[in-house]
Amino acid sequence: MPLTLPPGEGxxxxxxxxxxxxxxxxxxxxRLGAFAALAGGPLSGPDLAAALGTDPRGTGLLADALVAFGYLEHAEDGYANTAMTTKWLSGNGYSQVDRFWSTVLFESWDGLEESVRTGRPALDFYRWLAERPETLARFQGMLSGMADTIVPEAVEVVPVGGRLLDLGGGHGKYAIGLCAAHPGLRATVVDLPDALAVGGRAVADAGLTDRITLREGDYDEIDLGAGYDTALLFNVVHGRTAEANRALLARVAAAVRPGGAVVLLEQDEHSTDPASDVFARVFSLNLFHGQGGQVYAAEEVRTWLAGAGFPDTTTHPLRSAPGQSLIIGRKSP
Ligand SMILES: C[S@@+](CC[C@H](N)C(=O)[O-])C[C@H]1O[C@@H](n2cnc3c(N)ncnc32)[C@H](O)[C@@H]1O
Known part of the structure; x- marks a missing residue:
């Protein structure tokens, strides 16, 4: 938020x-590529419009607004990216996060009042995503990038044996990281077809197609099998109702061997960092609107785990992702 306003009475x-x-x-x-176009150096309004193939007057007005908001600055004869815009928004990295969230906020929050009024999600997020392949690719890319940061710590913390089940494992990075760290481990990743297409490429690139099985299907419906040492439910329960989570955890408990574990990755309900705390509220509202979920209190998650047959739980706050934790539930031996 480059714009900062003095406190006012309005x-x-x-x-x-x-x-x-x-x-x-x-x-x-x-979306128009303005920051990328300015990555090569300042451009006049007409030259920026020519580079983008846009209307010169509209482009000038947009650029002036972006100067007012602190994304651009005036340069001799034109406009330039600010240093922070150059760092975060002119390339293909963090800008994908803003491409994703701006699409969510400005396109999918249209029916927010209906969700709040009825208590039922007005949007089916994963169907909405499947209809927008570019947004889906950004969503999986964001989670995959986050996984690259978390995997080393997950490898330290997640208890494994010989068989791992990753439900909603999509991009495949957690199964890949754990299999790479534990040569005797074999994994099954369950997800919807579009997400598994992303995971399939990552598993092939990692050379692990012989140890990681990708299973297309609805984890609420398919036979999950049995005898797994560990099941992962990373960023899954916050996208569902409490009732749906209790039912899924019961299915997971049946798929995990006695003494095995289920591991959840979840956003903490509250964070000491004010921005993370506000983000948790926005994230929670978005989950409610698109999926009927929310960021749940750790105590509630522990109650579900105990009810499903994982009475012994430990929570590991992540150094690599402040504001998120791994919650490990142990099934009785
Ligand atoms: C928020 S993402 C988490 C991905 C990954 N576990 C991570 O933490 O980075 C949730 C994943 O669950 C998948 N998913 C949602 N509903 C599902 C269902 N009913 N059956 C199987 N997978 C589902 C989505 O496609 C998505 O890849």
Whole structure:
């Protein structure tokens, strides 16, 4: 949020009006390729419009708004990316996160009132995602990038034996990381077809097709098998209702051997960092609207685990991803 406003006495919504408009203008610039076009150096308004194939007057007005919001700055005869825009938004890295979240906020939150009014998600997030292959690729890319950061710590913490079941394992990075660290481990990753297409490429690139099986299907419906030492449910339970989680955990308990473990990766309900704490609220509302889920209190998750047959739980806050934790539930021997 490059724009900072002095504290004022006006309507409390006015700063949000401005920052929301700023985020929308930033999203337009990303979608049109403006920050990437300016990565090569400053351009005049008409030259920027020519580079983007856009209307010169509209481009100038957008660029002026982006200057006001602190994404661009005036340069001699034109516009330039600020240092922070160059660092975060002019390439293909973090900008994909904003491409994803701006699409979610400005396209999928349309029916938010209906979700809140009825208590049922007005949107089916995964169907919505499947209809938008680029957004789906960004979603899996974001989670895959997050997994690259978390995998070394997950390898330290996740108890493994010979067989691992990763439910909703999509991009495959956790199964890949754990199999790479434990040569005797074989994994089955269950997910929906579009997500597994991403995972299939990653597993092939890692040379692990002989040890990682990809299983297309609905983890609420398919036979999950039995005898697994460990089951992963990473970033899964927050996307579902409490009732659906209790039912899935019972199915997972039946698939895990006595003494085995289920490991959840979840956002902490509260964080000491104010931005992470606000993000948890936004994330929770988004999960409710798109999937009927939310960020659940750790105590509630532990109650589900105990009820499903995982009475012994430990929580491991992640150094690699502050505000997120691994919750390990042990099945009785
Ligand atoms: C939030 S993502 C988490 C991906 C990965 N576990 C991680 O933590 O990075 C949830 C995953 O669950 C998958 N998923 C959602 N509903 C599912 C269902 N009914 N059956 C199988 N997979 C599902 C999604 O496609 C998605 O890949």
């Amino acid at each position: 309507p409390p919504s006015f700063p949000d009006l401005l920052t929301t408009a700023g985020y929308r203008a930033m999203a337009a610039a990303l």
